[in-house]
Amino acid sequence: MDKDEHIYQDEIIKISEKVINDGYVCNRCLGRQFVNLWGNIGNEERGRRIKNILRDYYKIDHISNVCWICGGFLDDLDEWVRRCIDISKDYEYDTFLVGTHISGLLHETEEYLWEKTGARYTESIKAEINREIGKRIEKVTGKNVDFVKPDILFLIDIPLDKVTIKVKPVYIYGRYKKYVRDIPQTKWPCRACGGVGCYVCNYTGKKYLESVEELIGKHALKSFLGEFTKFHGAGREDIDVRMLGNGRPFVLEIINPKKRFLDLTQIENDINKYEKDKIEVSNIRFADKEEISYLKSLKVDxxxxxxxxxxxxxxxxxxxxxxxxxxxxxxxxxxxxxxxxxxxxxxxxxxxxxxxxxxxxxxxxxxxxxxxxxxxxxxxxxxxxxxxxxxxxxxxxxxxxxxxxxxxxxx
Ligand SMILES: [Zn+2]
Ligand SMILES: [Zn+2]
CATH class of the missing domain: 3.30.70.3190 (Alpha-Beta Plaits)
Structure with a gap:
């Protein structure tokens, strides 16, 4: 062992002493205080090696106890992995990300620990939980973690003992033509009742029974098994104005879709078959959220x-x-x-x-x-x-x- 490493080992022992002073710590919680030590071996293995060093140094052993930092939580991640996979079983997705909410107490414990040790080499317990659960979901499902635009976001709430998911909407671009008057572009709730249903709107909740959004949206919802739609047009024509020619560009946003990887040709055909007296769509393709603001900013002749x-x-x-x-x-x-x-x-x-x-x-x-x-x-x-x-x-x-x-x- 050369001199530098020896000094580093002293440092490891000095910091570890402060961590274990308050009681037993699990391998992960100990390893996490030295994230870059020994390369990419993981906090679990890192903690195990540090404990070996401590054993040699002090001739002491810390076994069979509950970690005072995480309370044993980090030994019990598989249950959370199972719950994440279970809650997402009805959804199609390729990519995901894990986010964790930890209790105020765990926050305080971590801060107390960092104050003791100086926190020079540490990472947060949240980061470790997100990464570890992410790695295990990847392994079980074959899906991939995506930090930028995941199809599904798993939110793990430790204090509430709850897993929820946020599903990325599906965005569909297209152009629509409107062949009839008196159909608005988007859903138009009854003004008298605000959409709840009343005698004015004949208990439909709507001022107009149909809209371009709904004529397109109902087919998309049926295929993508979504909850509802949002319609983003490149401007809008008045309700009594027909939209002919090459049609008006739009992006349809399908909220909370269970399906994601579908053939859009089928949906385009359905719309053009069943709604052909009222509307027609063309150029249907998958789009991105960013295209909405682009469409909104379009000022075309x-x-x-x-x-x-x-x-x-x-x-x-x-x-x-x-x-x-x-x-x-x-x-x-x-x-x-x-x-x-x-x-x-x-x-x-x-x-x-x-x-x-x-x-x-x-x-x-x-x-x-x-x-x-x-x-x-x-x-x-x-x-x-x-x-x-x-x-x-x-x-x-x-x-x-x-x-x-x-x-x-x-x-
Ligand atoms: Zn722990
Ligand atoms: Zn009404």
Whole structure:
């Protein structure tokens, strides 16, 4: 043994003395005070070797007693492993992580110990429990620990004697088209009862019986055996506006899914078979949580098709002149009166790229409008009592009304 190691051994004995002064300690609790000693041999083996050194040094033995630090807990980890595996038996997963909540008393014991020993080489008992249980679950199940995005998080609560799990949601990306009006994008609870069910909503709890979210979600929930869904659209169209063209991107989040590794083609086919009169989905694939904020931040141009009626007969060339003057214009849109109850009253600036006259009958016209994401298109036609400037009604000096509106392209 060279000189440095000898000094180190003195240090080991000095610190160990302080640990065992208060009574018996298990191998793990002793080994844990010297985590980097002798390389990657584990705290159990490390503690055993240290005890051998102590035996030689003092000619004493510490046997058959309860560890004053962990109370014997670390000798009893297999029961927790069994409980983790049992609680997750109905769930599909590849990766997991273990987290532990320890009692205040154990915290204090550890701090008391560190104060005595100086804690120069130690790691926390939590870290040891998480790692040891993780290693054993890996061994039994063949799954892997993932520190970043585990499919399942096991939460071991020692004081409450409880194991719970947190299951990572499944995220599905796709594009949807909506072929009918009067279906909202997301679930819409009854305002009178807040979703509980009352006479206003005929005890359904809903203001609208169906939504794009539910039409897609019910098939996903059935396949993934999830609890409920959250729907994240790249913006939303008004309830009476159809979504056509290439469809609007969305991410569907399935909460607490029991299944995780499914063929999405089947789900896409089911939706398009059973809901084909109302919606259609495409480009379905698995997604990540991060894509939601990306979708929300998207400000893409859209093209609308708009049926407009006028309260008097107009000249075609006047319409062409008026819409021509709006090409490239920056609209100033004060929050529309129809959404004032839920949105802040402020002025937004949005660009109109171009407007085309597609059809014309005298007191009605069909327009195609290309504009920046977030434009209030109905108000661009009606003017909303002068809150949107410029607007088609003012330019033509008529009352223009939007009969129907469809999104026909979402870049
Ligand atoms: Zn112990
Ligand atoms: Zn109700």
């Amino acid at each position: 859209k093209i609308y098709k708009c049926d407009v009626t006028f309260d008097r007969i107009l000249d075609k060339k006047d319409i062409i002149k008026a819409i021509g003057s709006m090409n490239g214009v920056i609209l100033k849109q004060r929050t529309p009166t129809r959404v004032l109850h839920r949105r802040k009253d402020l002025i937004r600036e949005r660009r109109v790229n171009w407007i085309k006259l597609v059809d014309y009958t005298g007191d009605s016209a069909v327009l195609e409008i290309s504009c920046e994401g977030g434009t209030y298109v109905k108000e661009l036609i009606t003017g909303d009592y002068g809150r949107t400037i410029p607007n088609l009604s003012d330019l033509l000096d008529v009352t223009a009304t939007v009969k129907t509106l469809d999104v026909i392209s979402f870049k």
